[in-house]
Amino acid sequence: MTIARVAIIGLGLLGGSIGLAVKARAPHIATTGWDRDVSVRERASARGLVGTVCDTPEGAVADADLVILCVPVGAMGDAARAIAPGLAPDAIISDVGSSKAAVADALAAALPGACIIPAHPVAGTEQSGPEAGFATLFAGRWCILTPPEGADPAAVAALSDFWTQLGSKVELMDAAHHDLVLAVTSHIPHLIAYTIVGTASDLEDVTQSEVIKYSAGGFRDFTRIAASDPVMWRDVFLTNKGAVLEMLGRFTEDLTALQRAIRSGDGDTLFDLFTRTRAIRRAVIEQGQDDERPDFGREHGQ
Amino acid sequence: MTIARVAIIGLGLLGGSIGLAVKARAPHIATTGWDRDVSVRERASARGLVGTVCDTPEGAVADADLVILCVPVGAMGDAARAIAPGLAPDAIISDVGSSKAAVADALAAALPGACIIPAHPVAGTEQSGPEAGFATLFAGRWCILTPPEGADPAAVAALSDFWTQLGSKVELMDAAHHDLVLAVTSHIPHLIAYTIVGTASDLEDVTQSEVIKYSAGGFRDFTRIAASDPVMWRDVFLTNKGAVLEMLGRFTEDLTALQRAIRSGDGDTLFDLFTRTRAIRRAVIEQGQDDERPDFGREHGQ
Numbered sequence: 001m002t003i004a005r006v007a008i009i010g011l012g013l014l015g016g017s018i019g020l021a022v023k024a025r026a027p028h029i030a031t032t033g034w035d036r037d038v039s040v041r042e043r044a045s046a047r048g049l050v051g052t053v054c055d056t057p058e059g060a061v062a063d064a065d066l067v068i069l070c071v072p073v074g075a076m077g078d079a080a081r082a083i084a085p086g087l088a089p090d091a092i093i094s095d096v097g098s099s100k101a102a103v104a105d106a107l108a109a110a111l112p113g114a115c116i117i118p119a120h121p122v123a124g125t126e127q128s129g130p131e132a133g134f135a136t137l138f139a140g141r142w143c144i145l146t147p148p149e150g151a152d153p154a155a156v157a158a159l160s161d162f163w164t165q166l167g168s169k170v171e172l173m174d175a176a177h178h179d180l181v182l183a184v185t186s187h188i189p190h191l192i193a194y195t196i197v198g199t200a201s202d203l204e205d206v207t208q209s210e211v212i213k214y215s216a217g218g219f220r221d222f223t224r225i226a227a228s229d230p231v232m233w234r235d236v237f238l239t240n241k242g243a244v245l246e247m248l249g250r251f252t253e254d255l256t257a258l259q260r261a262i263r264s265g266d267g268d269t270l271f272d273l274f275t276r277t278r279a280i281r282r283a284v285i286e287q288g289q290d291d292e293r294p295d296f297g298r299e300h301g302q
Numbered sequence: 303m304t305i306a307r308v309a310i311i312g313l314g315l316l317g318g319s320i321g322l323a324v325k326a327r328a329p330h331i332a333t334t335g336w337d338r339d340v341s342v343r344e345r346a347s348a349r350g351l352v353g354t355v356c357d358t359p360e361g362a363v364a365d366a367d368l369v370i371l372c373v374p375v376g377a378m379g380d381a382a383r384a385i386a387p388g389l390a391p392d393a394i395i396s397d398v399g400s401s402k403a404a405v406a407d408a409l410a411a412a413l414p415g416a417c418i419i420p421a422h423p424v425a426g427t428e429q430s431g432p433e434a435g436f437a438t439l440f441a442g443r444w445c446i447l448t449p450p451e452g453a454d455p456a457a458v459a460a461l462s463d464f465w466t467q468l469g470s471k472v473e474l475m476d477a478a479h480h481d482l483v484l485a486v487t488s489h490i491p492h493l494i495a496y497t498i499v500g501t502a503s504d505l506e507d508v509t510q511s512e513v514i515k516y517s518a519g520g521f522r523d524f525t526r527i528a529a530s531d532p533v534m535w536r537d538v539f540l541t542n543k544g545a546v547l548e549m550l551g552r553f554t555e556d557l558t559a560l561q562r563a564i565r566s567g568d569g570d571t572l573f574d575l576f577t578r579t580r581a582i583r584r585a586v587i588e589q590g591q592d593d594e595r596p597d598f599g600r601e602h603g604q
Contacts, residue, residue, distance in 0.1 A: 122516045125597040137602060142518070180507060184521070185512075186519025189520035189521050189523070189524055190520050191557075193520070194575055196553055197582050197583075199552050199553045200486045200487065202556075203552065208582070211486060212582065213473075213591070214488070215586050215591045216443050216592075217400070217487045218488045219487040220586050223582050223586050224597075226576075226583060228576075230572075231573065233572070241565065245564060252557070254500055254504075255494070259550055262539045262546060263543065263547060270535070274496055274528075274530075274536060276503065277496050277503070277528035281525040283510075289514065289522055294428060295427040296598040298593050298599070300438035300439060300441055
């Protein structure tokens with residue numbers, strides 16, 4: 001099974017980056033694209049995110065071997081219904097959504113009988129829209145495929161090969177396990193960042209201006225994450241509710257224990273945790289998942 | 303009041319950066335330094351962090367117009383007692399601690415009658431030790447002075463001038479208000495980051511290896527903060543207990559409200575918060591407190 005033509009539905013950060021990565025690293029693959037927002041289509045066309053920006057979803061997917069839905073997870077069902085009339089019968093349907101069990105259900109309901117292989121490239125930035133994408137977004141990052149039971153192995157192999165060509169490392173995983181893992185490594189961190197930024201901007205005794213001025217003490221890193229796309233993240237929390245609430249429960253238990261340690265002046269408990277967490281950081285860097293330069297290599301003025 | 307000679311007690315990230323910044327931006331000021339760890343003294347000397355690394359604390363502070371204690375906040379009292387025998391009678395004693403009311407008390411108790419002007423440069427990285435410092439750490443960052451009531455205005459002006467020469471913007475603040483503001487912009491973010499990294503490394507159903515592999519979804523930013531110096535941060539939480547617990551209470555209330563919104567499928571509440579937090583990010587960047595390049599300008603492979 002050879003992928004010669006890819007249709008990208010949704011031309012924001014992820015869709016645009018896929019288009020640019022194909023152009024840079026797999027130029028033998030033709031790309032088409034569509035976005036429901038006409039302004040996004042125009043800007044995508046101006047940046048050359050895909051070979052051809054089409055006016056209709058059916059037009060974009062015609063003759064595509066692989067269709068990738070790059071829309072918020074809550075919009076997957078609608079996007080799938082919009083492309084249905086134009087799909088080639090043996091096309092692989094995939095996506096880039098951050099929650100997988102709910103997306104698999106939505107796609108299966110919208111496209112009964114289609115070859116559906118959900119996927120999640122674990123990569124992104126806080127920026128969104130057709131101006132945000134870049135060709136190296138996926139380089140060295142993991143892409144998790146969650147093929148449903150009974151999925152065609154040739155289709156899984158073709159999709160895996162596609163992501164490998166874009167520079168990703170590919171892993172297969174059960175959708176439910178994916179949702180639990182990503183609840184920890186992505187969803188809860190985002191929820192916490194959104195919360196603390198909200199809390200900080202809402203105090204009476206500390207002004208918003210003070211919060212911004214003194215943000216270099218740690219807070220500014222949370223503001224980056226809390227600048228992520230609101231629709232995308234609303235949908236993630238609504239579609240991965242079970243795993244998010246379970247992991248939030250664990251986090252809250254641990255936070256309560258630390259709160260108690262602070263209240264009782266138990267420095268050893270604090271020190272032990274603060275020492276243990278350093279090892280995780282080292283492993284993240286050793287495995288190439290972050291920049292080892294201090295402070296993310298931020299520039300430090302003159 | 304002219305500062306011609308500065309003594310730096312503690313030659314880690316902060317102390318070393320002060321020494322290097324003086325050398326780069328105010329080379330007319332002589333610097334001496336001391337660290338209680340002989341290996342740190344040797345490495346500081348090899349890197350040339352200060353003009354002279356002394357063998358004793360009294361020796362380091364002899365003839366200094368300004369002494370800056372760059373040790374964990376829980377060690378301020380001991381450091382102050384160690385330098386006491388060598389202090390010039392009119393020397394200004396300052397520090398770089400992240401909590402201020404407790405430090406002011408500790409210094410006043412250890413050095414009765416001395417001219418004490420506590421300070422907090424809101425700058426740092428996750429790295430520590432004498433290899434970690436660099437000359438531009440303070441450039442464009444705020445330095446908060448918390449002079450006690452009745453402090454000598456000439457000493458405050460001299461210290462303010464010193465930090466301005468290192469590239470900082472200086473603000474005066476009441477120590478108690480400082481502790482509340484920094485609880486929000488620095489202490490709680492660190493506590494949360496330490497907690498989630500701890501939680502994630504301690505799960506049964508998600509392995510540590512999975513947490514590390516898929517950390518690019520947001521978690522890795524928390525690992526950076528959670529790699530900060532354990533002794534320094536233990537002491538911050540123990541010495542700023544009241545403000546930290548108060549702010550933690552606000553955070554937990556807000557997190558509980560979001561948890562309820564997720565459980566009940568209330569997408570509007572999530573969307574409203576996620577939209578509001580973007581404005582704070584914009585302000586942080588506009589005011590030069592963070593890098594506007596996406597993803598902190600991280601490099602994205604090839």
